[in-house]
Amino acid sequence: MACVDRASTPPVTILIVDELQIFRDGLRLLLASDTRLQVVADAAGEPAATALVRDLRPDILLLGSLPSAAEPADMLRRLAAAGLPVRTILLVKSINAPEIVAALRFGACGVVPKDAHAATLFESIDAVTAGVYWIGERVNSDLPAMIRRLEHARNDAVRFGLTRREVDVVRGVVTGESNHQIAVRLGISDNTVKRHLVNVFNKVGASNRVELALFAVHHRLMDE
Amino acid sequence: MAPQPMEHSSLTAAVAPCPLRTTAAARVVIADDERIFRASLRRLLELSSSTVSAMFGVEIGSGFDVVGEAGSGQETVEVVQSTHPDLMLLDVCMPRRSGLEALRELQRCDQPRHTIILSGALDAEQLVTAIQLGARGVVRKDAPTELLFAAITSVIAGASWVDQRLTSDLLDAVRGLGQLRHAASALPFGLTRRETEVVALVGAGCNNREIAQRFAVTEETIKHHLTRIFDKVGAANRVELALVAARHGFVN
Numbered sequence: 001m002a003c004v005d006r007a008s009t010p011p012v013t014i015l016i017v018d019e020l021q022i023f024r025d026g027l028r029l030l031l032a033s034d035t036r037l038q039v040v041a042d043a044a045g046e047p048a049a050t051a052l053v054r055d056l057r058p059d060i061l062l063l064g065s066l067p068s069a070a071e072p073a074d075m076l077r078r079l080a081a082a083g084l085p086v087r088t089i090l091l092v093k094s095i096n097a098p099e100i101v102a103a104l105r106f107g108a109c110g111v112v113p114k115d116a117h118a119a120t121l122f123e124s125i126d127a128v129t130a131g132v133y134w135i136g137e138r139v140n141s142d143l144p145a146m147i148r149r150l151e152h153a154r155n156d157a158v159r160f161g162l163t164r165r166e167v168d169v170v171r172g173v174v175t176g177e178s179n180h181q182i183a184v185r186l187g188i189s190d191n192t193v194k195r196h197l198v199n200v201f202n203k204v205g206a207s208n209r210v211e212l213a214l215f216a217v218h219h220r221l222m223d224e
Numbered sequence: 225m226a227p228q229p230m231e232h233s234s235l236t237a238a239v240a241p242c243p244l245r246t247t248a249a250a251r252v253v254i255a256d257d258e259r260i261f262r263a264s265l266r267r268l269l270e271l272s273s274s275t276v277s278a279m280f281g282v283e284i285g286s287g288f289d290v291v292g293e294a295g296s297g298q299e300t301v302e303v304v305q306s307t308h309p310d311l312m313l314l315d316v317c318m319p320r321r322s323g324l325e326a327l328r329e330l331q332r333c334d335q336p337r338h339t340i341i342l343s344g345a346l347d348a349e350q351l352v353t354a355i356q357l358g359a360r361g362v363v364r365k366d367a368p369t370e371l372l373f374a375a376i377t378s379v380i381a382g383a384s385w386v387d388q389r390l391t392s393d394l395l396d397a398v399r400g401l402g403q404l405r406h407a408a409s410a411l412p413f414g415l416t417r418r419e420t421e422v423v424a425l426v427g428a429g430c431n432n433r434e435i436a437q438r439f440a441v442t443e444e445t446i447k448h449h450l451t452r453i454f455d456k457v458g459a460a461n462r463v464e465l466a467l468v469a470a471r472h473g474f475v476n
Binding site for chain 2: 019020021022023025026029030033043091095112114115116117118121
């Protein structure tokens with residue numbers, strides 16, 4: 001955490017968006033323990049959040065749960081459409097929630113489960129500020145490496161040894177479908193979907209569906 | 225080191241160094257399955273009382289000392305047993321035994337002195353159960369921060385606190401309990417409990433004096449009871465009443 005030229009480095013500015021004021025106030029204090037970070041504002045949700053992104057142009061948007069179960073992905077999509085991209089870290093209940101993938105497609109750069117250690121949150125902010133994806137609870141060196149490695153690969157699913165059916169399953173993951181929704185769409189059982197996913201994880205080297213979706217989007221597997 | 229830029233909000237700017245505490249701070253355990261939420265809440269509770277007063281307008285006395293955290297129901301029981309806190313802030317939805325199961329378990333051994341439920345959505349049944357298990361405060365997580373401080377301060381001072389948005393749920397639940405009790409006590413012929421007991425003794429062959437002695441009341445009172453009972457049951461005399469008592473299983 002030590003920083004030799006701290007005086008000359010401007011702080012990382014952060015906007016906190018979460019429906020719970022108790023959480024926002026506490027999180028502000030938590031982040032204040034790192035002097036390189038500066039929480040510039042907080043909001044419960046839209047429309048305040050969008051206005052604050054526009055006015056304050058924060059380096060990082062910490063995005064938790066929104067009122068009325070609004071989807072973070074929808075908010076990010078609107079921000080992107082308004083020409084207000086912001087590096088976003090999602091604070092999520094579970095890393096494997098299907099809707100997280102959608103948020104990643106609309107520009108989220110990090111996903112941190114709420115049951116992670118506070119240290120993880122600080123590390124994720126460092127990583128995302130440095131332009132690296134952060135997925136999960138630990139330093140995830142696999143993901144950037146995987147993305148780099150795969151940038152040289154051809155954009156075909158066959159390259160990764162995926163069957164047509166496996167690509168169908170991956171398509172569901174990318175669009176944010178649950179296993180059950182995929183099963184219904186393909187007319188197969190939930191367990192078969194799970195088995196396909198395990199095989200796909202092994203083939204592409206992903207360890208959860210978020211990584212898989214990033215991988216797929218990055219490699220345009222769905223464009224086949 | 226260059227001075228840090230000023231904050232927009234008063235929140236961080238108002239953080240003052242913790243003054244020396246003259247009386248003991250309340251010892252608090254936070255039970256919630258989300259670690260980042262716990263860490264954030266801990267920061268809030270560890271603010272000095274002067275900072276809380278300045279930021280949230282609530283006087284919290286000697287402040288709070290977070291002595292433990294738990295991420296599951298099981299952990300909650302262990303942490304409370306080892307720390308004996310003055311106050312527990314308890315989430316209901318937790319893995320490995322819910323918050324309410326932990327509370328039930330703790331009721332048998334080491335209860336924290338005070339418990340406040342700090343939870344997301346809470347249905348009426350959970351609300352009533354929490355109160356029955358000894359929780360004296362219920363605060364929803366989406367409450368304003370100042371209300372959380374006010375609730376904690378009140379409960380530690382011996383008062384009770386229920387989130388205003390939950391009071392109508394609570395009243396409905398209490399009303400439901402009343403109806404339940406009424407249904408359970410519905411006895412044949414609309415007799416009261418005492419009248420039923422009198423009928424049972426008549427059926428057992430007791431005279432008025434014996435029944436009066438049994439209940440430590442006067443014979444006059446028993447006669448009064450019997451008059452009402454004859455009316456309700458439609459019996460003309462003790463023998464008919466005894467027969468009714470036998471037929472309806474009043475005799476025990």
